[in-house]
Amino acid sequence: MASESSQPVYRATTTAPVNIAVIKYWGKRDTTLNLPTNSSLSVTLSQRSLRTLTTATCSAKYPTEDTLNLNGKPQEIQSSKRTLACLSNLRALRKSLEDADASLPKLSTLPLRIVSENNFPTAAGLASSAAGFAALVRAVADLYQLPQSPRELSRIARQGSGSACRSLMGGYVAWRTGELADGSDSLAEEVAPASHWPEMRALILVVSAEKKDVPSTEGMQTTVNTSELFAHRAQTVVPERMTAIEAAIQARDFPKFAEITMRDSNTFHATCLDSWPPIFYMNDVSRAAVRLVHDINRAVGHTVAAYTFDAGPNAVIYYEEKDEALVAGTVKAILSASTDGWEGPFYEKLANITTPGVPLDQIDSRVVSGLKDGVSRVILTGVGEGPVSVQDHLVTESGDMVNN
Ligand code: DP6
Numbered sequence: 001m002a003s004e005s006s007q008p009v010y011r012a013t014t015t016a017p018v019n020i021a022v023i024k025y026w027g028k029r030d031t032t033l034n035l036p037t038n039s040s041l042s043v044t045l046s047q048r049s050l051r052t053l054t055t056a057t058c059s060a061k062y063p064t065e066d067t068l069n070l071n072g073k074p075q076e077i078q079s080s081k082r083t084l085a086c087l088s089n090l091r092a093l094r095k096s097l098e099d100a101d102a103s104l105p106k107l108s109t110l111p112l113r114i115v116s117e118n119n120f121p122t123a124a125g126l127a128s129s130a131a132g133f134a135a136l137v138r139a140v141a142d143l144y145q146l147p148q149s150p151r152e153l154s155r156i157a158r159q160g161s162g163s164a165c166r167s168l169m170g171g172y173v174a175w176r177t178g179e180l181a182d183g184s185d186s187l188a189e190e191v192a193p194a195s196h197w198p199e200m201r202a203l204i205l206v207v208s209a210e211k212k213d214v215p216s217t218e219g220m221q222t223t224v225n226t227s228e229l230f231a232h233r234a235q236t237v238v239p240e241r242m243t244a245i246e247a248a249i250q251a252r253d254f255p256k257f258a259e260i261t262m263r264d265s266n267t268f269h270a271t272c273l274d275s276w277p278p279i280f281y282m283n284d285v286s287r288a289a290v291r292l293v294h295d296i297n298r299a300v301g302h303t304v305a306a307y308t309f310d311a312g313p314n315a316v317i318y319y320e321e322k323d324e325a326l327v328a329g330t331v332k333a334i335l336s337a338s339t340d341g342w343e344g345p346f347y348e349k350l351a352n353i354t355t356p357g358v359p360l361d362q363i364d365s366r367v368v369s370g371l372k373d374g375v376s377r378v379i380l381t382g383v384g385e386g387p388v389s390v391q392d393h394l395v396t397e398s399g400d401m402v403n404n
Pocket residue numbers: 020021023024025026034040127129160161162163164216217309310311
């Protein structure tokens with residue numbers, strides 16, 4: 001038998017993006033397979049601002065158990081059904097390649113060592129499970145040299161976290177609910193690449209929550225089980241909105257896209273309020289952001305900005321680059337340029353904008369003070385690409401963690 005040090009370490013590293021839904025996934029029809037009650041659609045955000053970097057490695061020199069290290073902390077993966085489901089699906093695909101070609105190294109039999117890092121602080125309050133599971137699935141699929149397309153791999157990422165299946169692709173991505181009981185048709189697919197509508201910008205207003213929100217997995221089950229509005233949303237409202245927003249994306253019709261986005265966020269939060277006991281994700285600062293967007297649109301005379309909120313108080317404001325001064329310029333004047341996070345790859349144009357596009361006397365004064373006091377940082381970004389294979393491995397050739 002080869003000595004331990006001579007055992008090769010196989011490696012693959014990838015980045016994966018965050019995505020923010022404009023038609024929300026909320027509710028599962030099967031909790032084991034993680035199948036949704038409705039289709040959803042998201043915008044993949046640029047990895048120049050936010051990304052997860054993951055290295056997947058395997059080697060006979062590692063101890064027998066698979067390990068995962070996240071942001072410098074070892075994770076308890078043996079008790080994480082979701083991670084185990086992703087890894088066993090990926091291993092099975094590798095095994096079938098090995099069974100068909102005896103010359104391939106038997107990577108499916110080797111322990112995995114996976115190391116992952118986000119480039120954004122946990123304090124930013126952004127759910128990172130989508131980027132995290134997308135990166136994990138993409139990195140292991142690359143390590144195993146699997147031929148499956150991102151669409152096929154989305155079936156696996158979905159089992160890690162529903163929203164993760166949409167982070168395997170760039171641009172505008174739909175997750176089709178599917179009809180089959182085994183979930184094999186519940187897949188993500190690209191509606192349009194980022195290059196189709198590259199002017200889309202996303203301004204994230206990070207709002208600190210007073211206490212921890214109900215985790216989305218738990219919150220959505222409460223909604224499914226107790227809300228009367230919920231079935232109407234899933235069965236009637238969302239299917240119509242999916243069709244309409246896909247047409248708006250194809251036509252690059254921002255006002256349509258924006259209205260559907262805002263209405264869907266509102267409907268989703270209405271089903272949360274209709275849950276029993278009710279669930280509140282938005283707070284006073286979130287509501288100030290809603291009013292701000294409506295005030296800006298009213299002052300401009302047409303829709304130039306859209307808000308959306310996930311399972312927490314942070315606002316994401318979508319707008320087109322041509323309206324930078326009207327939207328981001330106004331937010332910058334309210335919050336001041338010294339708020340954390342303005343700098344970054346999308347800031348160049350805004351750096352030179354010093355007056356609000358919409359005069360602040362046209363914005364409700366309570367909105368101005370609410371945002372000033374309640375927004376702790378901003379992230380200015382835009383639509384971006386899907387996972388990218390890179391060489392900056394987080395594990396060395398000899399199998400050690402970098403920076404360890
Ligand atoms: C409000 O994907 O985090 O962000 O499948 O249980 O892991 P699990 O849920 P998760 O839910 C995301 C909910 C949402 C809407 C969305 O991203 O579509």
